[in-house]
Amino acid sequence: MNIKEVSERLKIPKETLRYWENNGLIPKVPRNSSGYRDYTENEIKWALFIKAMRSAGMSVESLIEFVDLYNAHRGSQEAQKSLVKEQYEILLAKRNELDKTLNYLSYKLDHFEDHVMPFLEEEEYYELRKEQMLDDNNQDE
Structure with a gap:
């Protein structure tokens, strides 16, 4: 091709x-x-x-390291897996942060007309949703 x-x-x-x-x-x-x-x-x-x-956000340098490990063959599978797992965890953390922000913006849109909510109450909601998302993700694992 x-x-x-x-x-x-x-x-x-x-x-x-x-x-x-x-x-x-x-x-x-x-x-x-x-x-x-x-x-x-x-x-x-x-x-x-x-x-x-x-x-997923992996750097070119980390990918070069992965490919070098792959090409080395012997004894490098754990190191390769570690690089992929590290990137997976970084991506998962980014997804959690995005989910938290999406939930917050969804809330803001749902209550757009009621923008009189005090800041401290908004901040509590934001942090509470973050904790709930982390709990949900920990239960999935």
Whole structure:
């Protein structure tokens, strides 16, 4: 599959795919007889993984570390898992903060006409919802 097709399939700019390849985030893409990139499912899977981890906020440096660990093979699975778990926890914390903010804004919209609520009462509601969200998430685990 050529770079244009991969770009469209994964909704990743061609320049980004080239950057990832040049920086070792995805394996070197084989070339066809004309010298054009000819992606296999292996490079496409890597691109999808890198896209997901970048969407999760993982830095390019951490991804390079992950790929280096993967390429080292022996004894690196726990370290790889640790990097993914760390990013998962960061993303979960961000989601919790977003949920808290969404709940607060939802409340504000539901009570938009009643904007006379004292600040301290609003602050209590905001913090109370945060605690409830954390309790809910801890019960899910």
